[in-house]
Amino acid sequence: MTTSNPIDVPDAFAASYGRNSGASGRAWITALPGLAAEFLDRWTLRPDGPAGHGMASLVLPVTRADGNTPLPTPRGRLNFRTVKSDEEAIGLLARILPGTLDAYSRADIARSSIEEYARFQYHDELLSYSSPREWWRIGVREDGEPVGLVVPARSPNGFVIAYIGVAEGHRGHGYVDDCSRKEPACRPPRAPNASPRTRI
CATH class of the missing domain: 3.40.630.30 (Gcn5-related N-acetyltransferase (GNAT))
Structure with a gap:
């Protein structure tokens, strides 16, 4: 599976992270769309809405390729x-x-x-x-x-x-x-x- 939708890094996150993390942070932000697409492909997920962010992380709403949530069903043991x-x-x-x-x-x-x-x-x-x-x-x-x-x-x-x-x-x-x-x-x-x- 190849992710057909490009991953857009929110501008505010890119600016803040790049400013606070220097050259290595800016390089990571530049590579982030490719990294995100790699994990989506590896886990057979697809984007399901615009990206959000925390202070140091990209937040992607996702679904599985079949449209279901990727979270496992709880086993009820706890x-x-x-x-x-x-x-x-x-x-x-x-x-x-x-x-x-x-x-x-x-x-x-x-x-x-x-x-x-x-x-x-x-x-x-x-x-x-x-x-x-x-x-x-x-x-x-x-x-x-x-x-x-x-x-x-x-x-x-x-x-x-x-x-x-x-x-x-x-x-x-x-x-x-x-x-x-x-x-x-x-x-x-x-x-x-x-x-x-x-x-x-």
């Missing part, structure tokens, strides 16, 4: 509940961070410890989102063990998943799919005029 306390969320973050693929988190952990970084990430990042903490959900197995955390948030372009993670030792079982598809527990209610499109 129950979801609200976060009981700051300490519970920080403790779960400390179980999620080991083995993270996020380069920034790995660098920060190397300079401190997982426990210190979990506390910092909770207070400095997660609490900074302008979304009610009542939206946050912990995914819990049937035996009562918390295994995942998902933090929906508002962005200038709509609702996003600001943070999602599965605890070390529980990855590879599809729990992240359950978290990303749980509605409305893991995501804020859809606005009346919003479409059910998926954004990558």
